[in-house]
Amino acid sequence: MNFEVIATSVYDAQVAAENGANRIELVKDIDEGGLTPCYALIKEVVQAVNIPVNVMIRPHSYTFCYSERDLLIMTDNIRIVRELGATGIVLGTLNHNHTIDETALQNLLAAAGKLDVTFHRAFDEVIDQEAALTTLFEFPQVNRVLTSGGKKSVIQATNQIKKLRRLTDNNPCNIIAGSGLSIDNVKEFIEETGIKEIHFGSGVRIGGNALKPIDPEKVRAIVKVIEALET
Template sequence: MFLEVIAKNLEDVIEINKSNASRIELCDKLEFGGYTPDYNLIKEACELSKIPVNVIVRHSHIDFYSSEEEKLEILKDIEFIKTTKANGIVVGVLNKDNTIDLEFLKKVIAMKGDLKITFHKAFDFVNDFEKEYEKLANLKIDNVLTSGGENISKGFEILKVLTSKNLYTKVLIGGGVTLDNIDIVKSISDQVHIGTAARIDNTFETAIDLEKIEKIFRG
């Protein structure tokens, strides 16, 4: 099983490194779905962690249709992240018709260097999951983070379809993963992402709970 766990600060990074987690997703402002963290935090977290760290690159909580200004901020962030020990970036931008903004994504790919790339949960808002997933695979995007729509309990069938295609882009199931549904999730994909499920009281206001991460592993 490959397990990615969200961290919001250095304390989280330290705790997650004590677990069986495979990778960390580093985020700020999780109440808005995750923003690019402070540059100092990115640098320190990536130096400290023995587990690979992927950094979210995002600035707008309104929607996933980024302005030209935000796109420039995203590219600036990527240039900085390339100077750190980060493993990868987590990014996702849509067009107004809920298709993936391929033009901008290609700019990101051209700039990212050796960084791995995950297309984040903007994917949950596309109109045609199969078609957009194939676009990501054709661009050799490493992962797509998705719950098969805005509600994971309604997304399992979509997730089954996507994983059955066995394309280049790995389906990383995340967003609503809990101890109650982990067995179903793991029956679809061994690539799993958790956020609040790794916390003491299932909110981002509390600390990492190593026992819960272990339970996710055991199912």
């Protein structure tokens, strides 16, 4: 089981790593769904933790349909992320008809090289998730797809998550479930869906507030749930 936590600071990243998270998703502006953090923060977080750090590549929160200039900025950010030693990137590209923008994705992946790649929750805006996932299977660099099953909370989409997870059974691309998971519901959710990767943001923060720091006790509590399920 991979347990990923959103970090917006060096403190967040250290707390997540020290208390059992397996991977960091590093962002700024978490309340806007996460944007690309500054280079100094990327550098400091990479040096501060010994678990993988995947960096959000998202220049703005207006749309997931990107202009040529947007894509140039994203490509440059990917290059810098590589130079700073991060493990991976988190991105997503859509057409105006809510399908995967394959051309934009291919161009960004060309810049990514051997970086670990997550296709983020832009996936929750596609018209047909099964078809979109099949499209993403054509891009071997995409290691996982972050999704809430098209719902505000993944807890409302357990059947859809099961469908998507089954589609990945014979494919190296994984489904990582996020949005709405908490200490109280994660055990039942994992048991019901068979999911192997989970993603936490506000669910491990003080008071469940996305703008508050990570609560180490909540991170440890999630780890205990995972360990109990794996024994």
